Amino acid sequence: MSTTTTDGTTTDGTTGARERDLLAGVPTGLFIGGVWREGSGGGRIRVEDPATGRTLAEIADGTVEDGAAALDAAVAAQASWARTPTRERGEILRRAFDLVAARAEDFALLMTLEMGKPLAEARGEVAYGNEFFRWFSEEAPRIAGRYAQNPAGGSRLLTMKQPVGPVLAILPWNFPLAMGTRKIAPALAAGCTIVVKPATQTPLTTLLLAQVLAEAGVPDGVVNVLTSSTTGKVTAPLIADRRLRKLTFTGSTPVGKKLVEQSAEQLLRISMELGGNAPFLVFDDADLDKAVDGAMAAKMRNQGEACTAANRFYVQRGVAEEFSRRLAERMGSLVVGRGTEDGSQVGPLIDARARDDVAQRVEEAVGAGARVLTGGRAVGEAGYFYAPTVVVDVPADARLLTEETFGPVAPVVVFDTEEEGLALANDTEYGLIAYAFTQGLERGMRVAEALETGMVGLNAGVVSNAAAPFGGVKASGFGREGGLEGIEEYLETKYVNFPL
Incomplete structure (x- = not known):
């Protein structure tokens, strides 16, 4: 009824x-x-x-x-x-x-x-x-x-x-x-x-x-x-x-x-x-509360169907486990349902092809050794819904990392040094936007200048503003x-x- x-x-x-x-x-x-x-x-x-x-x-x-x-x-x-x-x-x-x-x-x-x-x-x-x-x-x-x-x-x-x-x-x-x-x-x-x-x-x-x-x-x-x-x-x-x-x-x-x-x-x-394939960098000195809030905003806007969506989460080793746990808890608690329903937080993907493409990419990563912390499945008997998903231990050549994924999936990769994190972030043909979370002012400016993107969210998960120039570089x-x-x-x- x-x-x-x-x-x-x-x-x-x-x-x-x-x-x-x-x-x-x-x-x-x-x-x-x-x-x-x-x-x-x-x-x-x-x-x-x-x-x-x-x-x-x-x-x-x-x-x-x-x-x-x-x-x-x-x-x-x-x-x-x-x-x-x-x-x-x-x-x-x-x-x-x-x-x-x-x-x-x-x-x-x-x-x-x-x-x-x-x-x-x-x-x-x-x-x-x-x-x-x-x-x-x-x-x-x-x-x-x-x-x-x-x-x-x-x-x-x-x-x-x-x-x-x-x-x-x-x-x-x-x-x-x-x-x-x-x-x-x-x-x-x-x-x-x-x-x-x-x-x-x-x-x-x-x-x-x-x-x-x-x-x-x-x-x-x-x-x-x-x-x-x-x-x-x-x-x-x-x-x-x-x-x-x-x-x-x-x-x-x-x-x-x-x-x-x-x-x-x-x-x-x-x-x-x-297109975009936005990296989301979290350094050891980041405020994790703000980083997780920023990750949710950057990842889950539009069910992840956005060129600005954070697609690759690179987290420094000292906070990687805690960040992944918190992100999985937040993603797993989201309410999936028709957008007109009271309390709905995640709607359907645009069509069956989009949902199936997301599902296939997650399955490929898991088959290559990745672990799903939450989600990892289509949901509902009608419509094109996919559960918010966090995946860890993702291989470097997985399509979840190398291609733009239009959906509610957050693959997490661990890095050790600032230089390594930046290299991973810039290792893509795309250059629309990047996100970086750190409490160090000097590091923040170094990272913002080094990222090969047209826009940077520094301790911010949303940057779009009519008063600011929106656009990218490279294949973006x-x-x-x-x-x-x-x-x-x-x-x-x-x-x-x-x-x-």
């Missing part, structure tokens, strides 16, 4: 009144030129609840022709939007911030339904993701150039900032709201129009966001949303179109590499936020989102020399 939870859904996964009402109000078409329309091919995409396997909605399946129409709309709106005063662009983004805040519960529930994360965590994503609208609403009127004298005399040097032009943004499924706002907000602030391609698994949040942006006053054609089950087929012609001037992508490194190759033909401006990509740097990704610099 099912019971109704606080949000109106039911504990057995059947649809409650709150959920039905929300889904009924979410658009299911393509948003092109300010108009909601069906795909030209008439196809539909089934959006699934990963906690139950049930269908939430069916949405339009866009075609190559629909992609061309979306870019046509963005191109048609570009000149007018670029001329729009920066203060007006900022005010529109601020209205979008207010509207998202007013509908925070709707966005949170929608993300929980289509992606699986617990409702409390989804609320946190709404707050974080919405902050990009507020941040870039304030950055828009601060776009500025430079005026200088020619050192040789006889002229003045003027630099001005102008929008890059139409943008294609390809989004991942794991943070449906934040990944959209992190790209849409700076593009609009800079004066760029945009075509947004949300992930097939989690398009509903983006569709609701487009509805809110239109309500905030974004002109027709400035933001266009293209849903499609054939992302590569639909986006390739857009990337090859000389009218597109910017490509921004968040997703896996292999896909990112292909997109970079495609973008070379038109020499597009590109931003790539790609290039470009930055957020902070003072974020808007520069959507601006060109023009230099004018005029004699006096």
